[in-house]
Amino acid sequence: NAGVMQNPRHLVRRRGQEARLRCSPMKGHSHVYWYRQLPEEGLKFMVYLQKENIIDESGMPKERFSAEFPKEGPSILRIQQVVRGDSAAYFCASSPTRDSTYEQYFGPGTRLTVT
Amino acid sequence: GESVGLHLPTLSVQEGDNSIINCAYSNSASDYFIWYKQESGKGPQFIIDIRSNMDKRQGQRVTVLLNKTVKHLSLQIAATQPGDSAVYFCAEGVTGGFKTIFGAGTRLFVKA
Numbered sequence: 001n002a003g004v005m006q007n008p009r010h011l012v013r014r015r016g017q018e019a020r021l022r023c024s025p026m027k028g029h030s031h032v033y034w035y036r037q038l039p040e041e042g043l044k045f046m047v048y049l050q051k052e053n054i055i056d057e058s059g060m061p062k063e064r065f066s067a068e069f070p071k072e073g074p075s076i077l078r079i080q081q082v083v084r085g086d087s088a089a090y091f092c093a094s095s096p097t098r099d100s101t102y103e104q105y106f107g108p109g110t111r112l113t114v115t
Numbered sequence: 116g117e118s119v120g121l122h123l124p125t126l127s128v129q130e131g132d133n134s135i136i137n138c139a140y141s142n143s144a145s146d147y148f149i150w151y152k153q154e155s156g157k158g159p160q161f162i163i164d165i166r167s168n169m170d171k172r173q174g175q176r177v178t179v180l181l182n183k184t185v186k187h188l189s190l191q192i193a194a195t196q197p198g199d200s201a202v203y204f205c206a207e208g209v210t211g212g213f214k215t216i217f218g219a220g221t222r223l224f225v226k227a
Contacts, residue, residue, distance in 0.1 A: 004158075033215075042204055043159065043217040056214065091158050098213045103149065106158035 002027065004094050004107035005074075012113045019079040019086070021110045025094030032075045033104060034060075034067060037089045046090075049075060050098070082114045127224040134192040136221045138205035141186060145207035149215070150179060150190045154201045162190070162203075192223075200225045 005024040013019050025032050030051050035043040045059040049069035060067065064082075069075040079086055089111050093104035128134045140148070146167035151159035165172045165179045165188075172179050178191040188205050202220045 031213075035217075042219045045214055045216070048213055093158075102208075103161050103164065104215060106151075106160070108156075108158050 004092060004105050006092050006107035006110050008110060009108060010111050010113070012115060013082050014115050015083055016081050019082050019112055019114075021077040021079075021090050021092075021112070022074040023077070023092030023094075023107060024074040025092075026096075026105050029094035029096050029105070031095040031098050032069050033093045033095070034075075034077050035091045035093065037091060037109075039088075043091060046077070048098075055098070079112075082112075084114045087112055087114045124219070125222045125224065127226060128195050130195060130197060130225055130227050132195055134190075134195045134199070134223060134225075136190045136192075136203050136205075136223065138188040138190075138218050139186060140188060140205070140207050140218075142207060142209070142216070143186070144209050145216075146210050147208040148179070148181060148188050149206045149208070150177075150188075151204045151206060151217075152199075152201045153204065153220070159204060195223075195225050197225050197227060199223060 004026055007022050032049045034046040036046055037043050047057040047060045047067045048055045052071050064080045066078045089109045091109045092107045095102055095104045149164040150162040152162050153159045163174045163177050163179050165181050170181055176193045180189045192199055202222050204220045205218045206215050208215045
């Protein structure tokens, strides 16, 4: 049973370009969470999605950031017109239930560098 | 609010010694707590969890203690090994909620 998959592992973008980060949850998991981690800091919640629904995007910047989790295929975190401040590690986690009192399984992360 | 925090940002221990990593939380409604380990270049990995109806829970070489009176959580690692070197995060959740709040993390260095 494969774990949470994220790709690409490393992504370099120039300022103004778009970044697309993909996350395939564990088999049987329909709940996906995206987190952002700056160097030497903890994980900051960005968005929580179920299949075809955004449940909570309170941690996501209102502009340039969007997320989706289609019926088929991976969840995608999209950052438009990237700026240097977007450079960070982005982690995806999945869970079989929406209850936060349940372990989340994390992917290896995508490290985004904006030049 | 997001206010899970740690007392010590770094901890250095001798191989074979016991390690204690501390965490403070402020949301009285939180009833589920988790410790994650994050190695360099990897995603967080679940270590152990505890629910608020317990004060202590033991795993393999790890013990989590919960003091609800002072809103304090600790992770004890017995006989610390070089492979334990990592950043450790505490996190909290609420039954029926879905947002897990992470603390800032403590970096553990194990000296051989």
